[in-house]
Amino acid sequence: MTQAVIQVLGESALILHTGASATLDCQQRLWAIAAKAAHWPHVRDVVPGMNNLTVLFDPLAADAGQLADKLQNAWDAAATSQKAGRKIDIPVTYGGACGPDLEEVARHTGLSPAEIVKRHTAAEYIVYFIGFQPGFPYLGGLDPQLATPRRSEPRLVVPAGSVGIGGSQTGIYPAASPGGWQLIGHSALRLFDPAANPPTLLQPGDRVRFVASEVIA
Numbered sequence: 437m438t439q440a441v442i443q444v445l446g447e448s449a450l451i452l453h454t455g456a457s458a459t460l461d462c463q464q465r466l467w468a469i470a471a472k473a474a475h476w477p478h479v480r481d482v483v484p485g486m487n488n489l490t491v492l493f494d495p496l497a498a499d500a501g502q503l504a505d506k507l508q509n510a511w512d513a514a515a516t517s518q519k520a521g522r523k524i525d526i527p528v529t530y531g532g533a534c535g536p537d538l539e540e541v542a543r544h545t546g547l548s549p550a551e552i553v554k555r556h557t558a559a560e561y562i563v564y565f566i567g568f569q570p571g572f573p574y575l576g577g578l579d580p581q582l583a584t585p586r587r588s589e590p591r592l593v594v595p596a597g598s599v600g601i602g603g604s605q606t607g608i609y610p611a612a613s614p615g616g617w618q619l620i621g622h623s624a625l626r627l628f629d630p631a632a633n634p635p636t637l638l639q640p641g642d643r644v645r646f647v648a649s650e651v652i653a
Contacts, residue, residue: 438455440453440454440455440508440511449491449492449493450507451490452488452491452508453487454466462487463486463564463565464641466484466487466489467641469511470489476503477498478498479491479492479498479503480494485565486567491507521562521639521640522643523642524642524643524644525646526608526645528557529648530549530556530620530650531553531621531652534621535620535622537618538552538620541584541618550651552620555579555581556578556582558579559577559645560577560643560645561576561643561644561646562575562641562644566640569610570610570636571636571638572609574605575605578604586602586616587616587617587618589616590614590615590616591614591615591616593614594619597622597624599619599620599621599623600615600617600619601618602617602618608627610627610636621646
């Protein structure tokens, strides 16, 4: 079993690092611990990340050492979370101004733009965690042949709804922001709404498919 390392993060947080590569099994174990830790006394919030879990607590009420031991024991005893995530389709317009880096991904992979779209829409992705910005999903399941390094020079503004590839992952920007992922398409689907409950459309464990609504040559 993968060993975990627990470190202090300031005065009111602990972070559990697995040191493992990004796998569904590892993320499922973290989700299972997060579900339990959220109900521990004096815990204010639990944030799953990629290969890690952050526990924020009340430093005036909780004993950090005891909480670290409890977190370590939870990891040692954890079973993977078998929660059934929702199935969510995300309509995407690929290529053209909506996907300005589709040709670059084609050059890097040696695949045609049509083949890239075919492979990108064929996979079922799992939301590993939400990070970078509210509602941004880090998805596992990208076809390894589509893996493409991030841009050497990030864009100052990536439009909300942009679908991109960054290394061995794919994701979608919920809001306009700087970013260096290779943009292959765009979706009008809103991923983050602060007035909604919950405000993020996607949650860890959800299963995502991208659906080509249009491909611009």
